[in-house]
Amino acid sequence: MIWNPQRPGTMPFHRYRPYEDRVNVLAADRSWPSARIESAPLWVPVDLRDGNQALAEPMDTARKRRFFDLLVSMGFKEIEVGYPSASRTDFDFVRHLVGLVRSGAVPDDITPVVFTPARPDLIDRTFESIDGLPRSVVHLYIPTSPVWRDVVLGRDRAAVRATVEEAAAHMARLADARPESHIRFQFAPETFNVTEPDFVLELCDGLTELWDASPDRPVTHNLPATVEIATPNVYADQIEYMHRNLARRDSVILSVHPHNDRGTGVACAELAVLAGAQRVEGCLFGNGERTGNVDLVTLALNLYAQGVDPMLDFSDIDAVREVVEHCNRLPVHPRHPYAGDLVHTAFSGTHQDAIAKGLAHHAKQAAELGVEPREAPWNVPYLPLDPADIGRSYEAVIRVNSQSGKGGTAYLLRTRHGLDLPAELRADFSRAVQDATDDSGREASPDELHELFRTAYLVPGRPGSGGVLSLLSWTADTAPDGAHRCVCTLQVGDRAGDFEGFGNGPLSAFVDALAAAGISVDVLDYSEHAVTSGGTSEAAAYARCRVGGADGDTVWGAGVDTSLLAASVQAVVSAVNRAGAAG
Ligand SMILES: CC(=O)SCCNC(=O)CCNC(=O)[C@H](O)C(C)(C)COP(=O)(O)OP(=O)(O)OC[C@H]1O[C@@H](n2cnc3c(N)ncnc32)[C@H](O)[C@@H]1OP(=O)(O)O
Numbered sequence: 001m002i003w004n005p006q007r008p009g010t011m012p013f014h015r016y017r018p019y020e021d022r023v024n025v026l027a028a029d030r031s032w033p034s035a036r037i038e039s040a041p042l043w044v045p046v047d048l049r050d051g052n053q054a055l056a057e058p059m060d061t062a063r064k065r066r067f068f069d070l071l072v073s074m075g076f077k078e079i080e081v082g083y084p085s086a087s088r089t090d091f092d093f094v095r096h097l098v099g100l101v102r103s104g105a106v107p108d109d110i111t112p113v114v115f116t117p118a119r120p121d122l123i124d125r126t127f128e129s130i131d132g133l134p135r136s137v138v139h140l141y142i143p144t145s146p147v148w149r150d151v152v153l154g155r156d157r158a159a160v161r162a163t164v165e166e167a168a169a170h171m172a173r174l175a176d177a178r179p180e181s182h183i184r185f186q187f188a189p190e191t192f193n194v195t196e197p198d199f200v201l202e203l204c205d206g207l208t209e210l211w212d213a214s215p216d217r218p219v220t221h222n223l224p225a226t227v228e229i230a231t232p233n234v235y236a237d238q239i240e241y242m243h244r245n246l247a248r249r250d251s252v253i254l255s256v257h258p259h260n261d262r263g264t265g266v267a268c269a270e271l272a273v274l275a276g277a278q279r280v281e282g283c284l285f286g287n288g289e290r291t292g293n294v295d296l297v298t299l300a301l302n303l304y305a306q307g308v309d310p311m312l313d314f315s316d317i318d319a320v321r322e323v324v325e326h327c328n329r330l331p332v333h334p335r336h337p338y339a340g341d342l343v344h345t346a347f348s349g350t351h352q353d354a355i356a357k358g359l360a361h362h363a364k365q366a367a368e369l370g371v372e373p374r375e376a377p378w379n380v381p382y383l384p385l386d387p388a389d390i391g392r393s394y395e396a397v398i399r400v401n402s403q404s405g406k407g408g409t410a411y412l413l414r415t416r417h418g419l420d421l422p423a424e425l426r427a428d429f430s431r432a433v434q435d436a437t438d439d440s441g442r443e444a445s446p447d448e449l450h451e452l453f454r455t456a457y458l459v460p461g462r463p464g465s466g467g468v469l470s471l472l473s474w475t476a477d478t479a480p481d482g483a484h485r486c487v488c489t490l491q492v493g494d495r496a497g498d499f500e501g502f503g504n505g506p507l508s509a510f511v512d513a514l515a516a517a518g519i520s521v522d523v524l525d526y527s528e529h530a531v532t533s534g535g536t537s538e539a540a541a542y543a544r545c546r547v548g549g550a551d552g553d554t555v556w557g558a559g560v561d562t563s564l565l566a567a568s569v570q571a572v573v574s575a576v577n578r579a580g581a582a583g
């Protein structure tokens with residue numbers, strides 16, 4: 001028996017039943033598990049209908065219009081625009097759209113879809129709404145599963161079939177009366193995923209015939225997981241069964257419409273496409289009834305991150321999100337795939353380290369290939385895609401708190417303040433950052449990190465700056481024999497005096513002058529670089545020094561100045577002051 005220490009029977013699980021085998025009729029020869037998605041399906045946003053019907057405050061015409069314009073600008077070609085028989089607001093929006101289309105304000109390749117139940121009066125109203133549209137799809141739906149048939153409709157299979165056929169025939173007559181209007185048909189057996197597959201097939205094939213679908217004027221059969229009930233493989237089997245068995249397959253667009261009750265809407269849609277679906281309905285960022293419709297943004301960007309053209313434009317994902325949040329009056333979660341505020345951000349040390357290394361490697365690879373970083377293949381750990389591709393900057397990628405390590409801190413100092421700390425100093429500084437963030441319990445911003453670094457390592461040796469050693473003045477020159485000479489006025493504690501030193505470079509001459517003042521310094525490590533931020537022409541120097549002889553403290557000091565030599569002298573003075581060993 002599998003080890004399981006948890007308490008049995010805590011929840012009344014016996015009230016629920018697993019999905020019924022009769023809804024899954026595909027035998028073991030399914031082909032979807034080994035398929036791959038190599039091109040994008042037709043994405044059809046239903047935000048203005050299914051998303052809208054889930055809002056506490058349905059969209060008015062202004063909000064619907066803003067949403068519609070966004071969808072067009074992103075590249076959607078077929079857009080469900082409403083349930084015109086539901087309300088005056090929905091009807092009026094479709095009329096508004098007809099005006100836009102007729103005035104040429106909507107591109108010719110956009111096809112609006114309108115949604116209707118199988119009721120003649122409501123079908124009439126639906127057709128009234130699209131009068132004047134040169135192209136449209138009318139989407140008919142009726143629930144088909146046993147529970148809905150018995151409990152909601154009070155009709156058996158034959159009666160549901162009769163209702164559907166009457167409604168479909170009525171639609172065909174209304175469309176025939178508008179020959180100039182290029183109206184196509186769509187059918188959704190609502191609750192498809194809990195309906196007997198043979199019944200769905202019977203209904204769909206009946207409509208394919210009744211509407212006389214052809215490859216030139218295909219019918220869309222839209223098979224929803226109205227309420228998710230099973231693992232995504234079951235839905236995939238159901239879709240593959242329909243894909244294989246639908247009549248006049250070349251005259252049928254097989255569409256899916258997953259919801260997200262089990263949190264697997266995206267998985268259902270992806271497996272359904274593997275199983276033969278050609279069209280996917282969903283909403284941006286997954287708005288929709290209950291836990292939402294499947295999220296088209298995630299689906300499309302999942303493809304993108306696999307090197308497949310998503311056929312949609314997400315190059316400014318924050319602008320997309322802003323419009324959707326405005327129209328839905330619902331926020332997008334900070335952890336929402338691809339679009340959340342935090343999804344490109346790493347707080348944790350090892351992730352930051354890997355990302356910082358990955359970004360550096362990426363820049364190097366681009367340089368080697370002679371291409372812009374935006375063109376180079378993407379291979380950065382922990383970032384499934386380049387944030388820049390969706391309009392995000394790298395600024396938010398690394399953020400520092402007490403979970404962070406040296407890599408992230410160093411990355412921020414380098415990218416935001418132009419300070420490229422040597423490896424050992426990174427570890428040293430990281431401990432100071434950890435102490436500060438542990439104490440505050442807060443995140444440290446790049447500016448706060450910079451300030452912390454300056455306070456900790458730049459102890460410049462000016463009177464009043466807090467160090468025991470003050471460098472009051474200094475000059476360096478070269479003696480006739482080539483040796484470097486440094487002359488300086490130092491204040492050590494409360495004693496001031498002039499000192500002179502010699503060496504093979506100006507820094508060693510300064511160290512020699514310090515020795516003359518009684519301060520023993522060995523420079524163990526030294527590095528310097530130009531500061532590459534803020535348009536300054538400063539230099540930074542870092543020195544790891546043993547101060548106070550063989551048994552003295554080993555400490556880092558740093559200096560920043562417009563003169564490289566001054567920065568290096570400051571770095572040594574800072575180290576002395578940090579060691580507190582002068583005098
Ligand atoms: C899964 C989905 O997303 S389905 C779409 C759901 N969306 C919406 O409902 C939003 C818009 N709907 C509405 O505004 C209203 O429901 C209206 C205007 C369409 C109809 O309103 P009403 O006539 O008051 O009916 P009501 O909303 O109570 O719907 C229930 C009736 O419709 C029947 N019904 C439900 N679905 C359908 C359907 N697809 N086709 C035909 N009849 C249906 C029910 O059996 C019930 O009939 P009954 O009154 O004989 O028992």
Ligand SMILES: CC(C)C(=O)C(=O)O
Nearest residue numbers: 141188190224226257
């Ligand atoms: C009727 C279909 C398309 C639907 O909205 C659903 O099942 O959720």
